[in-house]
Amino acid sequence: GENVEQHPSTLSVQEGDSAVIKCTYSDSASNYFPWYKQELGKGPQLIIDIRSNVGEKKDQRIAVTLNKTAKHFSLHITETQPEDSAVYFCAADDYKLSFGAGTTVTVRA
């Protein structure tokens, strides 16, 4: 089955700086890679996703890159704001969604 590793487990950044979270996956058949944000007391919410036929996707301050050859993908958050503080999960989908263990992001004001 798919194995997704996510790094770092915690990330503290100064407001306005960029944050980068990296994930690797094991199954080359995976073709869909979503990212979820989970705030305290809430369930995960999809913030951006990318499919295997695309190398990069951007949505305002959030971008995701995918390197299928190396089997890794990354989430980039630019100009971080306090409301970006949350736990972020990556996932990879071959025939089922497999999640990383999460990254706790803290944006310092």
Added chain:
Amino acid sequence: ETGVTQTPRHLVMGMTNKKSLKCEQHLGHNAMYWYKQSAKKPLELMFVYNFKEQTENNSVPSRFSPECPNSSHLFLHLHTLQPEDSALYLCASSQEPRTSGNYEQYFGPGTRLTVT
């Protein structure tokens, strides 16, 4: 909110109790899921229902029993649980079953379960 509601939000139960978790989606989706979220661990998929039919059971112990009476409601019946079952139980739904291309999942807020 995502359109997926879960009740109760918090539940404390003894190992001999029987309780049920409820999930309802207001999105008109056809697929529903139960996940277990434990601290510092990846989300674990437990069950998948497509068009009310169970299509996946990821080796979940029989003390967890799902029920899907229609496409909008999903239950998780609990009995004789163990302390290690304490976790956040998340329900999710998607427009189409996972075999199609449009299966972005929408999660509910979860039920925080504590087994004493």
